[in-house]
Amino acid sequence: MHRVKQLYEWLDNRTGVRDHIREVLFENVPGGSRWRYVWGSTLTFALMIQFITGIFLWMGYAPSGQTAWESVYYINYQMTGGHFLRGLHHWTAQVMTVLLVFHLMQVIIDGAYKAPREVNFWFGVILLKLTLALSLTGYLLPWDQKGFWATKVATDIMGGTPIIGEQLKLLVLGGADYGHHTLTRFFALHAGILPVSVIALTVGHIYLFRRHGITPKKPLKGSDEFFWPEQVLKDAVACLAVLVTVLVLHFSFDGAHLDAPADPSTNYPARPDWYFLFLFQFLKYFPGHWEVLGAIVLPSIAMTLIFLMPIIGRSEKGHKFNLGLLFGILVFAGILTYVAVNQDRNNPTYLASKAQAQREAKIIKEMAANGIPPEGALALLQGPKLFAQHCASCHTYGGENGLGNKVTDQSAPDLKGFASRKYLTELLHPKRFNSPEFFGNTAHAKKSKMQGFLEDEFDGIDDDEALRNEMNQIIKALSAEAKLPSQTKMDLNDKADIQAGYELFEEIGCVDCHALGDWNADEYSAPDLTGYGSRGWLMGIVDNPAHERFYGSKNDRMPAFGKDEKLTRKQMEQIVDWLRGQ
DSSP states (O other), rough: OOHHHHHHHHHHHHHHOHHHHHHHHEETTTOOOOOOOOOOOOOHHHHHHHHHHHHHHHTTOOSSTTTTHHHHHHHHHHHHTTTHHHHHHHHHHHHHHHHHHHHHHHHTTTTSTTOHHHHHHHHHHHHHHHHHHHHHHHTTTOOHHHHHHHHHHHHHHHSSSTTTTHHHHHHHHHHSSSSSSHHHHHIIIIIHHHHHHHHHHHHHHHHHHHHHOOOOSSSSSSSOIIIIIIIIHHHHHHHHHHHHHHHHHHHHHSSEEEEOBBTTTSOOOOOGGGGGGHHHHHHHTGGOOOGHIIIIIIHHHHHHHHHHHHHHHTSSSHHHHHHHHHHHHHHHHHHHHHHHHHHTTTTTHHHHHHHHHHHHHHHHHHHHTOOOTOOOGGGHHHOOOOOOOTTTTBBTTTTTTTSBBOOOOOOBBBOTTTHHHHHHHHHHTTTTSSSSTTTSSSSSHHOOHHHHHHHHHTTTTTTTHHHHHHHHHHHHHHHHHHHHHHHHHHHTHHHHHHHHHHHHHTTTTGGHHHHHHHOOOTTTOOEEETTSHHHHEEEEEHOTTTTTTTTTGGOOOOOOOOTSSSSSSHHHHHHHHTTTEE
């Protein structure tokens, strides 16, 4: 304690810190401490959380069209503490919007905007706008579907500004459309220009508050008190309540949302964040060329009236007008927000689009866990999208179309886990080969000899351990042909079983129809299984299943996607790589 006191004395001698602390802690609070005085302190506390978490998030973020979503995915799912930091940052931003409204209400109700506090009130209004701008610019940075389309709504509104709208939008986007420069500009605003502006105005705001003191609501109901300890205690409790609220939101919603990567080609249900939702709904009542009235003119009039409140409120009637204006705007915004949410809740198209977006987000995050290609995470979704578009009319992927939608009219094998050991265990079971999940709804169910062969060779496999062991060895050999990334270690560890499987493949007569090694069109009547399930094998069958190496004249309805130029080679590769889990 003695050394701490010496250090404090040394610091005070050089800086005069004792007088500054005394000035802050022993400021007079007219009428005593009040809970309604806590809003400024809670906002300062929330701002500190934002700056601290923002700096750490900055360390893992890379702003570009091919790295933004990927770096946020890394922060959220791989960086130590990243999920918590991002959730804390996100939900504190949401809570700050509510705190700003409460602070504004307290200032106007108490008349704390009147002379000589006009400049401080204007600083506060500008800070409110800057905070909303921080939320808006931060929303785009994950470069996911939700942020991308929400920002598009906001910038389209900006583009409707008379005379300068298009030039302003061009400046903000960094070009004619959204892209790399849009991200870098929003990031520069969010992490540079806006925070510096907020800090400068906050310092000025606090300085002017200290200069003029607290504006008491008269008549005073208690005696004056110092800021310490009662008001400090109330501020601390309020800040703790804010932190608890943020933590509850974080754990209730599992952190901050991350949608699939931004894709301008999709039909995503564009909506702004909840605090701009009232304006989004308001614009629906101003179609066509009237949009400028709802987007620019009327909001500008409302903001001008708020800015002029210190002048309008000089008289008692003016103060009452200001109170009516404030509560009128809040009630109006609340009603419009409720209407917007209610309309979306009862809009089947919106709900279906939102559900599809959630399914795609889940799929791409699962795929990203296995690695992200150099061209970016969006490329991961191209395989399932192409499958849903070109293959899911017959095939399924785990009973779905590749994008999470259930399929009820499957007429060809389910391809989830194709060529894996698990897949082949199901496919080659005598009771499941001709099931609807595999070949039961195809012409092969009747024409192929495979079902009879399985029943003859492996009848009773469920009760016969020796048969099961033989089948497992054959399965390991066939699956090893695929060279699946997910089975690399297993294939290396099971070399003996794989070799035994090759020998059994020949012993039991599989080679009477199928090749497994050298293939000759004149010798075999069924698909060549050399390289079965490998990238090359799958590319071949997708290119032309009617090739003599595959089904030949026995091909059942499957199009020759490459031969007939229904898909490009790149598109076929995307489908094949997705099926193989690459």
